[in-house]
Amino acid sequence: MTKNDRANFGSKIGAILAAAGSAVGLGNIWRFPFETGNHGGAAFILIYIGCVLALGIPIMMAEFLIGRRSRANTAGAYRQLSPGTQWKWVGRLGVLTGFLIYSFYSVVAGWTLEYILQAVSGGLNGQTAEGFINTFNSFVSSPWRPVVWSVLFVLMTHFIITRGVEKGIERSSKILMPMLFILLFVLACCSISLPNASEGIRFLLQPDFSKVNSKVLLGAMGQAFFSLSLGMGCLCTYASYFRNDTKLPRTAFNVALIDTLVAILAGFIIFPAAFSVGIRPDSGPSLLFITLPNVFQQAFGNIPLLALLLSLLFYVLLALAALTSTISLHEVSTAYMHEEFNLNRKKAATLVTIGCILLGMLCSLSLGVGSQFKLFGMTLFDLFDFVTAKIMLPVGGLFIALFAGWYLDKQIIWEEISNRGTLKVHIYRLLFIGLKYVAPISIILVFLDQFNVFG
Ligand code: TRP
Numbered sequence: 001m002t003k004n005d006r007a008n009f010g011s012k013i014g015a016i017l018a019a020a021g022s023a024v025g026l027g028n029i030w031r032f033p034f035e036t037g038n039h040g041g042a043a044f045i046l047i048y049i050g051c052v053l054a055l056g057i058p059i060m061m062a063e064f065l066i067g068r069r070s071r072a073n074t075a076g077a078y079r080q081l082s083p084g085t086q087w088k089w090v091g092r093l094g095v096l097t098g099f100l101i102y103s104f105y106s107v108v109a110g111w112t113l114e115y116i117l118q119a120v121s122g123g124l125n126g127q128t129a130e131g132f133i134n135t136f137n138s139f140v141s142s143p144w145r146p147v148v149w150s151v152l153f154v155l156m157t158h159f160i161i162t163r164g165v166e167k168g169i170e171r172s173s174k175i176l177m178p179m180l181f182i183l184l185f186v187l188a189c190c191s192i193s194l195p196n197a198s199e200g201i202r203f204l205l206q207p208d209f210s211k212v213n214s215k216v217l218l219g220a221m222g223q224a225f226f227s228l229s230l231g232m233g234c235l236c237t238y239a240s241y242f243r244n245d246t247k248l249p250r251t252a253f254n255v256a257l258i259d260t261l262v263a264i265l266a267g268f269i270i271f272p273a274a275f276s277v278g279i280r281p282d283s284g285p286s287l288l289f290i291t292l293p294n295v296f297q298q299a300f301g302n303i304p305l306l307a308l309l310l311s312l313l314f315y316v317l318l319a320l321a322a323l324t325s326t327i328s329l330h331e332v333s334t335a336y337m338h339e340e341f342n343l344n345r346k347k348a349a350t351l352v353t354i355g356c357i358l359l360g361m362l363c364s365l366s367l368g369v370g371s372q373f374k375l376f377g378m379t380l381f382d383l384f385d386f387v388t389a390k391i392m393l394p395v396g397g398l399f400i401a402l403f404a405g406w407y408l409d410k411q412i413i414w415e416e417i418s419n420r421g422t423l424k425v426h427i428y429r430l431l432f433i434g435l436k437y438v439a440p441i442s443i444i445l446v447f448l449d450q451f452n453v454f455g
Contacts, residue, residue, distance in 0.1 A: 006071060008241055015246045016254050017174055018324075019229075019238050023259040024177065025325030026108050027227040029184075029318060030288045031389075032263040033270040035223050037281035039216045042207035045267065047217060051224035052256055054442060058434030059230050059397050060252040062404035065416035067239030068248070073335035074233025077240065082407060090399040094233035095336045097392040099352070101232070102329040103359035104384040106157075109322040110150030110364070111289060112315055114139060119311040124293045125304065129277040132293045136286050141368030150360045153319075157326040158353040161334055162346050176324070180317040181262065187314065188268040190299040197272035203281060204271050214449040221446050222390035227259055229328060231393035231400065237332050248417055249427055269295065285381075330356075398443045405435030 009015040036044050070077035075091030082088075118124050118135075127135065140146055191197060225231040235255075239248075270288060273295045274281055283290060292314070300307035330352055337348035366373065366380035375383050404413065413432075418425045448454070 006241065008243055009246075014174075015238075015242045016251050017177060018241075018328075019235055019251060019255045020177060020258045021321075021324030022229045022234060022238060022328035023227065023255050023325075024180070024262050025321045026105060026112075026318075027223075027229075027325070028259060028263040029266040029321065030108055030285070032223060032227060033266055033291075034284055034287040035219050036204075036267055037271070037274075037287055038284065039219045040208060040211045041203040041271075041281070042205055043209050043212050044216055044220055045204065045264070046207055047212070047220040048223055048263075049260065051221050052228065052260055054434065055221065055397065055401075055439045056224050056228045056230060057252050057256050058431055058439055059400055060228060060235060060256065061248055061417065061431055062400050062435055063230065063233065063236040064239040064242070064248040064252060065413060066400070066404065066408075067233075067236035068242045068244075068246070069412055069416050071240045073240070073339045074236045074332060075336055076339050077233070077236060078403070081412075082403075087399075087403055087407065090396065090403060091233055091336075093392065093399075094231070094236075094396050095333055097232040097388055097396060098234060098329050098332040099355065100359070100384050100392070101226075101388045102326060102333070102352075102356050104363045104381050104388075105322070105329065106150045106154050106326060106356060106360045107146060107364045107367075107381065108285070109153045109319065109326055110146055110148075111140065112319040112322055113149045113153060114145065115289065116312065116315040116319060119308060119315050122304075122308065124296070124311065125307070126301075127293070127297070129279060129290075129294055133279075133286070133290045136289045140286075140364075141371070143365065143369050146364045146367075147361050150364055151357050153322075153326065154353055154357050154360065156323060157330050158349055160323070160327055161330050161349045176317060176320050177258075180321055181258075181265075183310075183314055183317060184262065184265040184269065187295060187310075188265050191269045191272040191276075191295050194273055194276040194295070194298050196276045200270075200272035200275035200281075201268075203275065204267050214446075214452070217446050218390050218450060221394055221443070225393035225397055226389040227263060228256060229325070231396035232332065233396070234328050234332050236400075237335050238328065240335075245419060247419065247423060249423075249425060249431075273298070285385075394443050394447070398440055401435045401439040401443075405432065405437075405440070 009018055066077050066081065070080040072080055074094045075088050078087040078091045124132070192201065229235055270291050271281060274287070274291045277294045277298070279287070279291050293311070296307045296311040300310060330349070333352040334345065334349045337343050337351060338345050362370070363381045363384060371379055373380070378386060414428065415421070417428060417431065
């Protein structure tokens with residue numbers, strides 16, 4: 001296929017929105033709060049922000065410039081920029097990582113659909129905090145219901161993917177992101193004003209560094225990669241559709257900023273409410289789904305119609321935020337199969353969809369009927385989350401930083417970052433130091449720390 005056949009994001013703002021649409025999703029609203037809860041709160045958040053600044057932004061720029069320069073899928077990108085070398089394995093690892101993430105992500109995305117239905121049917125009305133916990137647990141462990149929802153979610157993603165890059169992805173991001181942001185803000189205000197919310201706010205704002213250990217560091221780093229969609233060529237694939245005048249540094253800053261703000265807002269929704277009604281902050285992946293119904297119940301219980309409308313709006317927007325992320329995950333594998341194996345886009349997308357449905361089913365079942373089956377002490381669902389976010393993405397990020405910092409011709413980086421000299425770029429030096437030294441060294445140190453190398 002020639003370069004001209006490839007799609008383009010129509011406008012500059014479209015590029016930012018699509019990348020932000022990929023980044024903002026369940027990672028911010030579902031995963032960030034439960035990781036924060038598991039790792040003790042404020043200190044984790046500060047380390048997370050450090051990871052976004054020191055690792056996230058430089059690596060995002062690296063992915064952008066690799067993608068736009070090569071105008072190819074992530075494996076093809078490395079082949080083009082470094083023909084005949086083994087760097088293509090970085091791209092291939094990314095495709096595999098994305099596929100595994102897609103499988104368990106689609107399960108959680110399916111849960112959002114169930115909660116839309118619950119919101120509409122009033123199933124969440126008038127329950128106690130205990131009741132919400134029971135409802136969630138019996139739902140996720142039932143054999144078929146969550147599976148049906150996740151299959152439906154994958155099929156929705158498939159439908160959008162097969163309609164093409166520009167139309168599907170760009171249109172959906174433009175209106176939904178600002179709406180989501182406003183609603184999150186309103187809900188955070190509601191949550192903060194619940195009785196005894198102050199304990200939750202303290203949990204978010206008062207760091208206790210004595211509890212920081214190697215797990216906290218790995219958790220924060222993994223969360224930064226996961227939430228920013230980094231380390232597997234997702235944003236690299238998107239950047240291959242960017243226009244030549246898209247400003248890469250500015251896009252990277254904006255995406256990181258939006259993504260982090262959404263995550264922190266989600267924290268301000270979850271923790272004040274969780275402490276207020278007595279839900280443990282370390283409840284794990286169920287945290288969002290057992291805490292949020294309480295916010296609606298407590299804040300709007302007297303006005304059932306408002307509670308219904310707001311909860312419906314929230315779950316719909318959450319599902320759509322997840323959808324713009326699954327689209328990006330699906331696109332990585334689809335572009336790879338399409339361009340590397342000469343399959344047409346539809347066939348490529350169909351294969352990815354079938355594979356994901358099968359693996360997603362296993363992940364979903366591992367929370368119920370298959371829960372006795374454990375690998376390394378984890379269910380398949382937890383294992384996929386752990387291996388992808390905490391190992392594969394950081395390893396991918398490490399190699400992306402090394403590739404851009406040490407291997408790529410400096411001229412290429414300069415041209416892409418400055419749009420061939422037409423932009424004034426102040427952060428060029430900083431970017432280089434980040435990619436060459438800061439990112440690789442910190443990723444390696446966090447990994448070494450896992451083995452207790454530092455005592
Ligand atoms: N970042 C998305 C979220 O926060 C999930 C996601 C989409 C992702 N594409 C990715 C995670 C690529 C890692 C890599 O919900």
